[in-house]
Amino acid sequence: MKIAVLGGDGYCGWATALYLSKKGHEVAIVDNFVRRLWDHELGAQTLTPILPLSDRLRIWKDRSGKNIESFVGDITDYQFLDAFMKEFAPEAVVHFAEQRSAPYSMIDRQHAVATQVNNVVGTLNLLFAIRENNPNCHIVKLGTMGEYGTPNIDIEEGYIEIEHNGRKDMLPFPKQPGSFYHLSKVHDSHNMMFTCRIWKLRATDLNQGVVYGTVTDETLLDEGLINRLDYDEVFGTVLNRFCVQAAVGHPLTVYGKGGQTRGFLDIRDTVRCIELACLNPANPGECRVYNQFTEQFSVLDLAKLVQTAAKKLGLKTEIDHLPDPRVEMESHYYNAKHSKLVDLGLQPHLLSDSLLDSLVNIAIEYRERVDQSLFLPRVNWRNATNERRKPVNTAAGASV
Amino acid sequence: MKIAVLGGDGYCGWATALYLSKKGHEVAIVDNFVRRLWDHELGAQTLTPILPLSDRLRIWKDRSGKNIESFVGDITDYQFLDAFMKEFAPEAVVHFAEQRSAPYSMIDRQHAVATQVNNVVGTLNLLFAIRENNPNCHIVKLGTMGEYGTPNIDIEEGYIEIEHNGRKDMLPFPKQPGSFYHLSKVHDSHNMMFTCRIWKLRATDLNQGVVYGTVTDETLLDEGLINRLDYDEVFGTVLNRFCVQAAVGHPLTVYGKGGQTRGFLDIRDTVRCIELACLNPANPGECRVYNQFTEQFSVLDLAKLVQTAAKKLGLKTEIDHLPDPRVEMESHYYNAKHSKLVDLGLQPHLLSDSLLDSLVNIAIEYRERVDQSLFLPRVNWRNATNERRKPVNTAAGASV
Numbered sequence: 001m002k003i004a005v006l007g008g009d010g011y012c013g014w015a016t017a018l019y020l021s022k023k024g025h026e027v028a029i030v031d032n033f034v035r036r037l038w039d040h041e042l043g044a045q046t047l048t049p050i051l052p053l054s055d056r057l058r059i060w061k062d063r064s065g066k067n068i069e070s071f072v073g074d075i076t077d078y079q080f081l082d083a084f085m086k087e088f089a090p091e092a093v094v095h096f097a098e099q100r101s102a103p104y105s106m107i108d109r110q111h112a113v114a115t116q117v118n119n120v121v122g123t124l125n126l127l128f129a130i131r132e133n134n135p136n137c138h139i140v141k142l143g144t145m146g147e148y149g150t151p152n153i154d155i156e157e158g159y160i161e162i163e164h165n166g167r168k169d170m171l172p173f174p175k176q177p178g179s180f181y182h183l184s185k186v187h188d189s190h191n192m193m194f195t196c197r198i199w200k201l202r203a204t205d206l207n208q209g210v211v212y213g214t215v216t217d218e219t220l221l222d223e224g225l226i227n228r229l230d231y232d233e234v235f236g237t238v239l240n241r242f243c244v245q246a247a248v249g250h251p252l253t254v255y256g257k258g259g260q261t262r263g264f265l266d267i268r269d270t271v272r273c274i275e276l277a278c279l280n281p282a283n284p285g286e287c288r289v290y291n292q293f294t295e296q297f298s299v300l301d302l303a304k305l306v307q308t309a310a311k312k313l314g315l316k317t318e319i320d321h322l323p324d325p326r327v328e329m330e331s332h333y334y335n336a337k338h339s340k341l342v343d344l345g346l347q348p349h350l351l352s353d354s355l356l357d358s359l360v361n362i363a364i365e366y367r368e369r370v371d372q373s374l375f376l377p378r379v380n381w382r383n384a385t386n387e388r389r390k391p392v393n394t395a396a397g398a399s400v
Numbered sequence: 401m402k403i404a405v406l407g408g409d410g411y412c413g414w415a416t417a418l419y420l421s422k423k424g425h426e427v428a429i430v431d432n433f434v435r436r437l438w439d440h441e442l443g444a445q446t447l448t449p450i451l452p453l454s455d456r457l458r459i460w461k462d463r464s465g466k467n468i469e470s471f472v473g474d475i476t477d478y479q480f481l482d483a484f485m486k487e488f489a490p491e492a493v494v495h496f497a498e499q500r501s502a503p504y505s506m507i508d509r510q511h512a513v514a515t516q517v518n519n520v521v522g523t524l525n526l527l528f529a530i531r532e533n534n535p536n537c538h539i540v541k542l543g544t545m546g547e548y549g550t551p552n553i554d555i556e557e558g559y560i561e562i563e564h565n566g567r568k569d570m571l572p573f574p575k576q577p578g579s580f581y582h583l584s585k586v587h588d589s590h591n592m593m594f595t596c597r598i599w600k601l602r603a604t605d606l607n608q609g610v611v612y613g614t615v616t617d618e619t620l621l622d623e624g625l626i627n628r629l630d631y632d633e634v635f636g637t638v639l640n641r642f643c644v645q646a647a648v649g650h651p652l653t654v655y656g657k658g659g660q661t662r663g664f665l666d667i668r669d670t671v672r673c674i675e676l677a678c679l680n681p682a683n684p685g686e687c688r689v690y691n692q693f694t695e696q697f698s699v700l701d702l703a704k705l706v707q708t709a710a711k712k713l714g715l716k717t718e719i720d721h722l723p724d725p726r727v728e729m730e731s732h733y734y735n736a737k738h739s740k741l742v743d744l745g746l747q748p749h750l751l752s753d754s755l756l757d758s759l760v761n762i763a764i765e766y767r768e769r770v771d772q773s774l775f776l777p778r779v780n781w782r783n784a785t786n787e788r789r790k791p792v793n794t795a796a797g798a799s800v
Contacts, residue, residue, distance in 0.1 A: 078509065109478065109524070109525070109528040112524060112528070113521055113524055113525075116520055116521075116524065116587075116591075117517055117520075117521065120516055120517075120520065120587070121513055121516075121517065124509070124512060124513055124516065124580075125509070125513075128509040128512070128784055131784040132784050132785075151569045151571055152567055152568065152569035153562060153563075153564040153565065153567045153568065153569045153571075154564055154565050154567070160562070160564065160574075162553060162560070162562055162574070163553075164553040164554055164560065165553065165554050167552055167553045167554070167733070168552065168553065169551045169552035169553045171551055171553075171574035171576070172574045172575065172576065173574070174560075174562070174571035174572045174573070174574055175572065175590065176571070176572065176593075177590065177594065178594075179594075180524075180591070180594075183587075183590050183591055183594060186587075186590055187516075187520070187583075187586075187587040187590070190575065190577065190583050190586055190587070191516075191580070191583055193576075194577065194578075194579075194580075194583060197727060198727040198781050198782060199782070199784070327597060327598040333567070381598050382598060382599070384528055384531040384532050384599070385532075
């Protein structure tokens with residue numbers, strides 16, 4: 001199958017592109033490297049030393065014998081995207097090409113606006129490019145479980161049948177996103193649903209949980225294929241950050257009580273879910289929604305699991321409860337359905353001791369690269385402006 | 401009360417600014433005149449000859465003795481908006497400053513993107529400007545009944561209690577908007593609801609129905625205060641367009657069967673609803689939603705009412721059923737609640753023969769200004785690109 005991976009130089013995108021290539025698909029990566037730019041802006045870098053995309057692709061070719069084409073550009077530039085769609089003519093487009101950090105979107109007005117404009121315009125451009133070039137092309141769009149928020153009822157996969165005053169309808173599940181980033185994904189979902197209706201496009205909206213891990217079978221082939229692993233407060237997702245904190249002896253930074261419960265999945269399942277969606281496309285006019293995660297955990301559950309795993313490796317780990325920089329419930333009901341990808345054949349990699357061991361060991365391997373000042377939250381949801389350019393207090397968070 | 405009217409040079413904004421000024425409020429208008437620019441782009445003009453804002457305001461001062469300040473600028477320019485908020489320091493901001501036409505947003509990709517970026521960024525800027533300058537200032541934001549679409553259940557005012565698998569929650573009413581414009585309002589609603597939650601802002605989201613009429617007590621004071629009346633396929637709302645068509649002997653352009661049912665209100669009620677919302681502000685942290693319309697009609701109902709009213713004036717009017725250029729249901733269930741503004745004291749001007757007479761008579765008065773080629777729909781929802789720049793077939797739609 002001919003599959004385009006937009007944002008294929010990023011964390012999930014890179015792993016996905018390699019996996020799809022390995023499985024025999026003809027893969028093209030589209031990326032403008034803005035994720036690498038944001039690292040520079042934030043003074044952060046991935047724990048793992050990633051190579052430039054051109055080097056990565058050369059090594060992949062050497063190791064696997066397979067070619068991945070790369071197209072360098074920004075999908076908010078329609079002329080570029082349109083030319084790409086004409087040249088590569090994909091059967092499926094996997095769309096990871098968005099600003100994906102909630103804290104980044106909450107830094108200040110400029111970051112909120114930049115996030116929403118980037119994500120909304122990129123996705124609108126993609127919908128138009130597919131409509132104009134090949135309406136049969138299947139869009140596999142990354143959404144987020146964060147679109148739903150934490151309602152006091154079970155979360156369904158995208159739609160819910162509502163009975164009201166004696167009448168019934170199947171309607172989009174109400175959304176209560178928790179950051180300007182999560183809001184941008186809600187905007188995308190509404191836009192995409194609409195274009196499926198008016199233009200009979202085919203779309204799968206994957207409401208993904210929080211991803212953990214970094215290693216996949218493909219990235220293991222060569223150190224030059226290593227995937228990024230973010231541990232900073234802005235782009236580092238919680239379990240990855242905890243493992244890096246454990247590796248360097250920093251307390252695990254739990255926000256508030258840690259009762260915040262979310263869906264999680266291993267990056268090895270992300271790549272499989274994407275392929276399952278591609279191989280089983282939505283029908284014309286269908287905008288289907290899958291909840292893409294495998295297990296629910298509270299943040300405190302995860303901290304305790306990491307603490308236990310670290311102990312086996314001889315590390316003593318403390319858990320710090322910091323004031324929650326986000327505006328969110330610290331304990332709440334949470335039960336989200338996630339059976340549709342399993343129905344398509346997903347066999348989950350559940351969170352295991354061996355995964356935690358491996359993740360902590362990777363963090364130990366690259367511990368000289370850790371800047372501990374990046375662990376602590378500096379973006380507070382309650383502020384309209386968070387100053388991240390101030391010099392960091394090196395006494396409190398010196399580099400190792 | 402100190403009230404800012406963003407978009408105060410437009411159709412609803414102008415009537416609202418005058419009404420609020422008449423009622424003794426201290427009013428400022430913010431506008432960048434882009435609505436007038438869109439007329440030039442589309443080769444259209446309001447039926448009624450409106451004066452430049454500076455002239456309008458001078459005449460208002462002469463006639464009423466009241467001053468309305470004007471601030472010329474674009475709210476997507478944060479520096480301008482921030483300076484305005486500091487200088488005028490409003491207690492309430494009425495936000496009409498958006499691209500408000502569904503067909504305009506459906507012309508092509510550029511218009512879709514421009515509509516969403518303009519509306520989303522303008523509203524985000526306003527939310528930040530209020531947060532930064534005066535979090536106590538009440539936002540009265542114009543939404544649209546079109547955010548809900550046409551679900552098969554009763555439409556509530558913004559929120560619905562859902563019982564699901566034995567649990568209950570009060571959640572945002574699911575949205576199924578029908579154009580890129582309506583989508584932009586859904587995006588705004590989500591953004592606004594979020595900032596009320598995290599920053600304790602006060603907001604009222606007025607999901608307005610289709611407005612008709614043009615005359616208010618205030619605009620009647622002087623011909624120079626006349627309000628705009630759009631009849632073209634892009635900005636002309638349905639009842640206004642029908643009245644102008646009847647006045648010039650053009651068949652009423654019903655799309656499809658005409659069973660599309662929507663909420664409607666008289667512009668004299670728009671202005672009262674706005675004042676009621678301002679006088680009864682939302683609480684800090686509250687994002688309340690009012691459905692702002694007074695009666696439901698199907699499009700065919702309206703066509704028949706106009707036909708009857710025109711007959712009394714000696715006009716013979718035909719009804720044409722054109723292929724529906726929109727993707728929408730031509731007959732459907734529709735029952736939308738609208739009691740909250742009545743609870744605050746709204747006494748509706750229901751649609752009457754005298755209103756229709758008056759509207760048709762205004763159209764007759766200015767009939768030399770009617771360009772009949774602007775009646776027929778040229779923006780089809782099914783196309784990704786609608787060419788509006790092609791020369792019009794003057795044989796089919798010559799100017800009178």
